[in-house]
Amino acid sequence: MKYGVFSDVHGNYEALKAVLEFYRKNGVADFVCCGDIVGYGPQPLECVEAVSGLGNLHIVMGNHDGAAVGRIELKWFNANAARAIEFARARLTGKALDFLSNLPEKIETATFTLVHGSPRKPLTEYMLSERQFADNADAWAVSPCFIGHSHMPMYFSLQPGGIPETDFLKPMMRISSAAGRMMFNPGSVGQPRDGDPRAACGIFDAEKKAFEVYRVVYDVEATQRLMGEVKLPELLAERLSSGY
Ligand SMILES: [Fe+2]
Numbered sequence: 001m002k003y004g005v006f007s008d009v010h011g012n013y014e015a016l017k018a019v020l021e022f023y024r025k026n027g028v029a030d031f032v033c034c035g036d037i038v039g040y041g042p043q044p045l046e047c048v049e050a051v052s053g054l055g056n057l058h059i060v061m062g063n064h065d066g067a068a069v070g071r072i073e074l075k076w077f078n079a080n081a082a083r084a085i086e087f088a089r090a091r092l093t094g095k096a097l098d099f100l101s102n103l104p105e106k107i108e109t110a111t112f113t114l115v116h117g118s119p120r121k122p123l124t125e126y127m128l129s130e131r132q133f134a135d136n137a138d139a140w141a142v143s144p145c146f147i148g149h150s151h152m153p154m155y156f157s158l159q160p161g162g163i164p165e166t167d168f169l170k171p172m173m174r175i176s177s178a179a180g181r182m183m184f185n186p187g188s189v190g191q192p193r194d195g196d197p198r199a200a201c202g203i204f205d206a207e208k209k210a211f212e213v214y215r216v217v218y219d220v221e222a223t224q225r226l227m228g229e230v231k232l233p234e235l236l237a238e239r240l241s242s243g244y
């Protein structure tokens with residue numbers, strides 16, 4: 001089975017539509033979402049509706065989702081992020097609000113583990129180093145573990161008899177492991193931070209235990225225009241052009 005693994009949509013519906021179309025063209029109909037559907041972007045409601053409408057979906061809560069539903073205080077966010085969360089709060093009602101409010105922080109299936117940040121701190125820890133990967137070892141069991149939050153396409157690996165390793169995942173770079181323990185971050189759909197403005201997403205092949213990251217072109221200017229119309233902070237719109 002192939003899973004479409006994506007994360008950090010952040011209210012960017014133009015980017016999400018492009019990624020979902022990419023999955024459709026590639027015959028992917030099962031999905032894993034690592035959280036942060038809302039925050040930063042101009043269409044939080046549209047994004048929650050589109051994600052919640054996906055048929056076969058595993059999804060966890062991100063810190064921006066938690067803040068949008070009042071589970072996390074705004075004091076933990078910088079001024080621009082907090083303003084975008086307040087915007088999302090005003091937009092989310094009814095079913096979309098219920099969906100976001102009821103997301104779990106951690107999921108373990110027979111095939112994978114799923115968290116937003118890290119297994120030991122699902123809503124807050126940014127997984128970036130081999131040391132963190134090693135320190136999280138006791139907090140999860142089923143490999144691979146899918147993560148988001150840092151917006152960096154990355155993998156973490158511990159092979160039998162080896163030492164923990166990590167590196168960035170470049171587009172079309174396939175990485176697989178049948179024996180070791182792996183974590184995969186598909187990067188961010190709607191707010192990339194690795195210098196590539198295209199939407200990032202992943203495909204996990206469960207039979208081959210292989211993960212691959214893809215970059216998908218979307219209409220960045222359309223999202224930026226919408227951000228201007230709803231008066232979200234300019235900096236958040238500008239950074240979409242550079243992907244930083
Ligand atoms: Fe995020």
Ligand SMILES: [Fe+2]
Pocket residue numbers: 036062063064116148149150
């Ligand atoms: Fe996050």
